[in-house]
Amino acid sequence: MDEVPRRLYRPVWLPLHRRRTVRDRQRPPSVSFAEACDQALNADDTFTVIATALEAATRQQQGWGRPAQLPAAKRNFVGSQGEMNRLVKVLHGDEHSRAVPVVVVNGPPGVGKTALVVQAAQRAVSDGYFADGRLFVNLLGPGRGAAAEPFGVLGYLLRALGAPAECTPADLDQRAATFRSALHGRELLLVLDNAADTQQILPLLPGSPGCTVVVTSRSRLPGLISLAGAVTLALPELSRREAALLIRSVIGDVRADADADADADADTAAVASPANAVVISRWRWSWLPSTS
Numbered sequence: 001m002d003e004v005p006r007r008l009y010r011p012v013w014l015p016l017h018r019r020r021t022v023r024d025r026q027r028p029p030s031v032s033f034a035e036a037c038d039q040a041l042n043a044d045d046t047f048t049v050i051a052t053a054l055e056a057a058t059r060q061q062q063g064w065g066r067p068a069q070l071p072a073a074k075r076n077f078v079g080s081q082g083e084m085n086r087l088v089k090v091l092h093g094d095e096h097s098r099a100v101p102v103v104v105v106n107g108p109p110g111v112g113k114t115a116l117v118v119q120a121a122q123r124a125v126s127d128g129y130f131a132d133g134r135l136f137v138n139l140l141g142p143g144r145g146a147a148a149e150p151f152g153v154l155g156y157l158l159r160a161l162g163a164p165a166e167c168t169p170a171d172l173d174q175r176a177a178t179f180r181s182a183l184h185g186r187e188l189l190l191v192l193d194n195a196a197d198t199q200q201i202l203p204l205l206p207g208s209p210g211c212t213v214v215v216t217s218r219s220r221l222p223g224l225i226s227l228a229g230a231v232t233l234a235l236p237e238l239s240r241r242e243a244a245l246l247i248r249s250v251i252g253d254v255r256a257d258a259d260a261d262a263d264a265d266a267d268t269a270a271v272a273s274p275a276n277a278v279v280i281s282r283w284r285w286s287w288l289p290s291t292s
């Protein structure tokens with residue numbers, strides 16, 4: 001990058017002291033500076049790629065971690081193919097957009113929101129996405145206890161990123177800003193599971209376009225649509241066929257074939273939720289013979 005900053009003094013605005021620190025190699029060029037260079041020189045993302053790699057290397061030197069907090073995907077995952085494809089598409093991102101993609105998967109308890117998100121996220125990770133980290137936090141949405149406070153959640157997320165204690169301010173806005181700084185230039189997935197409302201989410205949103213946010217909630221969180229341009233994905237209950245498939249995949253073919261009531265169970269499960277189908281499967285598994 002030796003000659004580059006000098007050539008860019010005019011087309012790219014940069015404060016004098018910052019030019020000197022870049023030129024004298026005291027600090028690597030920032031990602032936003034590199035983006036401006038790419039734009040000014042029509043260089044696609046040549047400089048952005050270099051600056052992002054430099055920034056990641058610096059952070060690693062300073063002990064910032066690469067969290068991998070996603071739970072394991074379900075072995076018996078079935079159905080929801082349409083929703084899965086839509087979600088995977090969001091996770092693959094739109095490289096021309098500078099916005100942070102936010103998707104809200106909503107539906108009643110037990111319908112499979114968390115299972116779907118984890119499945120899609122694990123798939124994206126094995127396709128090479130979100131190499132800089134995956135954060136997963138349960139926001140303890142509507143339930144018996146109190147929902148998680150954004151202040152505490154930000155502390156948890158900063159610790160998960162390996163931020164030193166002195167980088168965790170005692171003020172909510174500053175914490176949120178520190179979190180955004182920590183995510184800058186990263187390609188990172190943030191899963192906010194079981195959210196209570198929009199106010200809980202807003203301070204947790206990253207600002208850098210490499211990041212993607214997936215929220216699960218019983219609510220559609222309409223505030224997030226207007227304030228963060230969120231896309232919503234309503235998760236329907238499993239169809240009768242999918243519920244039967246789920247029961248079969250848990251209890252196995254031999255047990256399912258021996259089970260005259262499996263179809264009736266699938267009806268009940270479809271009306272209720274995959275959570276019901278799982279419970280029914282476990283119960284059947286415990287008493288049905290495994291050989292005929």
Ligand SMILES: Nc1ncnc2c1ncn2[C@@H]1O[C@H](COP(=O)(O)OP(=O)(O)O)[C@@H](O)[C@H]1O
Nearest residue numbers: 076077078109110111112113114115274275278
């Ligand atoms: N499509 C699916 N295939 C298989 N199991 C599923 C599916 N959806 C949900 N489950 C199972 O049903 C239970 C409830 O799902 P979960 O994702 O926790 O629901 P929610 O997050 O909507 O409350 C879990 O045990 C989960 O593994």
Ligand SMILES: [Mg+2]
Nearest residue numbers: 113114194216
């Ligand atoms: Mg859930």
